[in-house]
Amino acid sequence: MSAAGSSNPEYVVARVRARRGSLYGDEEYRKLTRMGPAEIARFMEESTYGAEINALGSRHGGVDLIEYALNRNLAEQFDAILDWSEGSLYDLIARYLRKFDAWNVKTVIRGAYTDADQSAVEVDLIRAGEFDDRRIRRLLEADSIDAVIEVLEDTIYGEPLREAYAEYEETDVLVPLENAVDRAFYERLLSGLGGDEPTRQYETFLKAEVDFRNATNALRLARSGADIDPAAYFIEGGDLFTRSSLARLAQNLDELVEFIGDSQYGDELGPALRELEEADSLIAFEHAIDGALLAYGDRLGTIHPVSVTPVISYILAKERETENIRAIARGKEAGLSPDEIESELVIT
Amino acid sequence: MFEATNELGNLVLSTGGTLTDPNAAAALAVGLAALGAGYAERGIGSAAVGAMAEDDDLFVNGLILTVLPETIVILALVVVFIVG
Numbered sequence: 001m002s003a004a005g006s007s008n009p010e011y012v013v014a015r016v017r018a019r020r021g022s023l024y025g026d027e028e029y030r031k032l033t034r035m036g037p038a039e040i041a042r043f044m045e046e047s048t049y050g051a052e053i054n055a056l057g058s059r060h061g062g063v064d065l066i067e068y069a070l071n072r073n074l075a076e077q078f079d080a081i082l083d084w085s086e087g088s089l090y091d092l093i094a095r096y097l098r099k100f101d102a103w104n105v106k107t108v109i110r111g112a113y114t115d116a117d118q119s120a121v122e123v124d125l126i127r128a129g130e131f132d133d134r135r136i137r138r139l140l141e142a143d144s145i146d147a148v149i150e151v152l153e154d155t156i157y158g159e160p161l162r163e164a165y166a167e168y169e170e171t172d173v174l175v176p177l178e179n180a181v182d183r184a185f186y187e188r189l190l191s192g193l194g195g196d197e198p199t200r201q202y203e204t205f206l207k208a209e210v211d212f213r214n215a216t217n218a219l220r221l222a223r224s225g226a227d228i229d230p231a232a233y234f235i236e237g238g239d240l241f242t243r244s245s246l247a248r249l250a251q252n253l254d255e256l257v258e259f260i261g262d263s264q265y266g267d268e269l270g271p272a273l274r275e276l277e278e279a280d281s282l283i284a285f286e287h288a289i290d291g292a293l294l295a296y297g298d299r300l301g302t303i304h305p306v307s308v309t310p311v312i313s314y315i316l317a318k319e320r321e322t323e324n325i326r327a328i329a330r331g332k333e334a335g336l337s338p339d340e341i342e343s344e345l346v347i348t
Numbered sequence: 349m350f351e352a353t354n355e356l357g358n359l360v361l362s363t364g365g366t367l368t369d370p371n372a373a374a375a376l377a378v379g380l381a382a383l384g385a386g387y388a389e390r391g392i393g394s395a396a397v398g399a400m401a402e403d404d405d406l407f408v409n410g411l412i413l414t415v416l417p418e419t420i421v422i423l424a425l426v427v428v429f430i431v432g
Contacts, residue, residue, distance in 0.1 A: 010391045014398030018406075084398075306391070 007087030009306050015084060016314040019077070022048050023321050029345060032328050033338040037062045040329055041069075049073050066329045070322040071126050075100070077318060078128035081311060088194060092202060092308040094130055095189050096315065101129030102185040105157055106178050108139045108148055113174055131155075145177070160184045175232075182235065186210060190237040198307030205293075205300055205312065208265070210238035212289045215260055216282075218246055222253040223282060240265070268292040290346045294320055320346055374431040381424030388417035 024032070024047075032040055044066065045053040052069040060068055078097050085093055104125045111121035118140050127136060135151065142148040145168070149161045157180070164180035190210075193203050217233045218241070231247045240263050241249075249256040260266070261273050272288030294316055301313030324345045331341040396410030 008394055010395040011398040014395035015402050018399055018402035 007089035008085065009089055009308065009311075012081065012085045012089060013306060013310045016081065016311050019048075020314050020317060023317055024325070026347060029324065029328070029342075029347060032325065033331075033341045033345075035332070037066065037329055037332055040325070040332070041065055044069060044325070052076075063329045063333045067326060068123050070325055071124075074318065074322050075126050075128040078315065081315070082130075085311075089308055089311075092193075092199065093311055093315075096206075096312060098129050098185055098188065100126045101131050101155075102157075102181050104129065104131065104136065104139070105148075105152065105161075105181050108142070109145055109174065109177055109181075112142065112145050112148055156184050156188055157181055179232065186235045186237055198304040198309050201300055201303065202308055202312060205296060205309075207237060207239050208296060209293060210235050211240040211263075211265065212293060214238055214241045214246060215256075216286060216289060218250040218256055219253070219276075219282060219285065221250045222256050265292070268295070287344075287346050290320070294346060370431045374428045377427045378421065378424045382421050385417040385420045388420075389414055392417070 028043075032043065035043060041053055041057075041062075044050075049069050052072045053065065056065055056068050056072070078100070081093060082090065082097060104127070107121060107124050110116075111118075122140055125136065125140075127133070131139075138151045139148060142151055145165070149158065149165060152158045152161060160180035160183060161177060164176040167176040168174065189206055190203065193199055214235055217235075221233070229247070231243050234241070234243045234246050240260075249259055257273050257277060261270060269285075269288055269292060272285045275288075276282070276285045297313040297316040301310040303309065324347070327344045328341055331344060336344075393414045396406070396414045399406045400410050
């Protein structure tokens with residue numbers, strides 16, 4: 001509810017563990033990969049997504065219905081978790097969920113940039129972060145990027161966006177604005193974390209996520225060979241890279257792969273890196289990174305059973321589930337075979 | 349809080365070793381055991397309510413687990429009978 005008072009991990013963890021039990025397992029995924037979009041929607045209606053499918057069923061259909069139902073369910077579940085938690089627990093969970101605020105800000109900015117329809121932007125928002133409905137409404141009503149920044153003036157995104165706006169006006173590309181949002185989010189993510197053992201483990205996890213994000217960005221840059229300054233995409237806070245080492249490594253793919261292989265993540269990412277060298281496929285590497293994070297999250301949730309870590313572990317698993325279902329639905333729409341779709345899923 | 353503790357200490361000293369009286373010590377033992385049980389039930393209770401909110405069938409299990417620490421108080425009551 002708020003960041004004041006003592007925290008209540010027992011209550012939140014008990015509820016979250018119960019919900020975790022109802023996430024889809026191997027068996028359900030196998031069934032889903034053999035269904036068409038309409039059947040997937042029916043299947044979801046009979047599980048935890050029932051309310052959302054029913055609410056949206058009259059307005060949307062097919063893969064869109066699945067996608068919007070997933071987004072709405074995700075938002076509702078995460079909002080509920082924030083609602084239950086109190087004290088320092090709220091702060092720790094909100095840190096991570098603010099990434100949906102960042103997502104929403106970016107979506108709204110892109111919408112304003114492309115003059116998209118208000119309702120088209122609205123369905124793409126995931127209302128799981130800290131922004132309340134009023135602010136989101138005002139964001140949607142803003143018709144220019146300048147107006148969007150004005151609405152965000154009193155949030156952590158206000159100032160960085162204002163600074164990046166000048167650069168945007170010169171170049172007319174969105175990259176500086178989106179980088180400003182990302183950076184504001186990641187700066188807030190790791191600042192002033194407390195010192196007890198579960199929180200330190202949580203911090204390690206967050207740092208791993210930042211490291212992986214940097215690693216994928218660097219790999220993409222190194223692969224594409226584009227003439228972009230890698231340092232501009234650098235996210236502070238990780239252990240693995242510094243701004244200069246990332247800039248240097250992004251020039252040379254082999255060196256970068258070797259560097260990641262020798263790091264503390266080498267054990268988890270080793271097989272994926274070898275595959276990257278052989279098959280030259282970034283997708284497999286990105287799946288391996290997601291899988292490694294998810295496995296880490298699972299492990300995290302069992303070491304300190306009554307702390308923030310099981311909650312984060314659930315949040316990760318839930319996010320993964322929606323991404324998997326989305327991949328199945330989109331894959332079906334594109335006419336992929338069940339085997340191809342299964343290779344796109346990240347299941348632990 | 350500290351003043352109250354001080355006063356209690358003075359009282360104990362002036363009345364001459366109240367806590368060495370077996371009955372008082374037994375009463376204190378039961379009281380502390382109850383306090384411990386209460387603290388344990390706080391965590392279990394909130395977890396049980398959380399689980400029940402997700403699934404009504406867990407009511408019986410939750411109730412049983414919540415009152416389990418009460419056994420500590422019952423065991424502590426044995427002290428009263430031994431001393432008294």
